[in-house]
Amino acid sequence: DAMVIQNPRYQVTQFGKPVTLSCSQTLNHNVMYWYQQKSSQAPKLLFHYYDKDFNNEADTPDNFQSRRPNTSFCFLDIRSPGLGDAAMYLCATSRGGGFMNTEAFFGQGTRLTVV
Amino acid sequence: AQSVTQLDSQVPVFEEAPVELRCNYSSSVSVYLFWYVQYPNQGLQLLLKYLSGSTLVESINGFEAEFNKSQTSFHLRKPSVHISDTAEYFCAVQNTGTASKLTFGTGTRLQVTL
Numbered sequence A: 001d002a003m004v005i006q007n008p009r010y011q012v013t014q015f016g017k018p019v020t021l022s023c024s025q026t027l028n029h030n031v032m033y034w035y036q037q038k039s040s041q042a043p044k045l046l047f048h049y050y051d052k053d054f055n056n057e058a059d060t061p062d063n064f065q066s067r068r069p070n071t072s073f074c075f076l077d078i079r080s081p082g083l084g085d086a087a088m089y090l091c092a093t094s095r096g097g098g099f100m101n102t103e104a105f106f107g108q109g110t111r112l113t114v115v
Numbered sequence B: 001a002q003s004v005t006q007l008d009s010q011v012p013v014f015e016e017a018p019v020e021l022r023c024n025y026s027s028s029v030s031v032y033l034f035w036y037v038q039y040p041n042q043g044l045q046l047l048l049k050y051l052s053g054s055t056l057v058e059s060i061n062g063f064e065a066e067f068n069k070s071q072t073s074f075h076l077r078k079p080s081v082h083i084s085d086t087a088e089y090f091c092a093v094q095n096t097g098t099a100s101k102l103t104f105g106t107g108t109r110l111q112v113t114l
Helices: none
Strands: A003-009 A012-015 A019-025 A031-037 A046-052 A053-056 A062-066 A073-078 A088-094 A110-114 B003-005 B009-014 B017-021 B024-026 B031-038 B044-050 B057-058 B064-068 B073-078 B087-095 B101-102 B108-113
Touching: A003 A012, A003 A088, A003 B044, A012 A019, A019 A031, A019 A088, A031 A073, A031 B064, A046 A088, A046 B101, A073 A088, B003 B087, B003 B101, B009 B017, B024 B073, B031 B064, B031 B073, B044 B064, B044 B073, B073 B087
Parallel strands: A012 A110, B009 B108
Antiparallel strands: A003 A019, A019 A073, A031 A046, A031 A088, A046 A053, A062 A073, A088 A110, B003 B024, B017 B073, B031 B044, B031 B087, B057 B064, B064 B073, B087 B101, B087 B108
16 A cells, blocks of 8 residues: 555656656655655755645755645646756655654655656 | 765675675764665665664564664664665664654665575
8 A cells, every 4th residue: 555656656857847746645644755866876855844834955956846735745846857857756754743753654756857 | 964874885795694784873963763775766665763762673574773872873784685685775864853854874785696
């Protein structure tokens, strides 16, 4: 039973053409994260939502935006993808709220190719 | 700020041999520690975690890790590996604040061969 679902698994987009990646969860978790993972590198946090509160990492480019219309869904928008944005994008959730609620559940990821 | 160091980018090992994947962390506050496994073109799966209590934690598939506060380490070990253990392994640290973020190491590629 998939708990964190990312669609699509593979996305090809053109240079400069806006693209949206989606993530949904059935866990009813408070926190949703977006990570970028380039080849042979560690996942890098872009931003996260705690409920409706958006938290952007200081070094996340303005080209990356996110929306969370409700508890279950979170979107990653790349306004003008460049070749350097080709990566695996990972969505994760956690319950939040302190001790013992820290485990992050990851989706399968979306591999983005920019042509 | 917190950071994680995984010194070994690749670890080749023969099947049924023991293995240790090293992880060291740096943080000015108390932390939780995690090991995640990633199979090709897949997301991350939690392998095991240390939150508090016993410093030795185990997974259901035979891996274990020991939290050593004095050495700021959380090395992952398995006494006998299987071909199916071939994957990328990421160590991660999270400070104990609410909704604090995971910081990952650069990963160790475990390659098990016959």
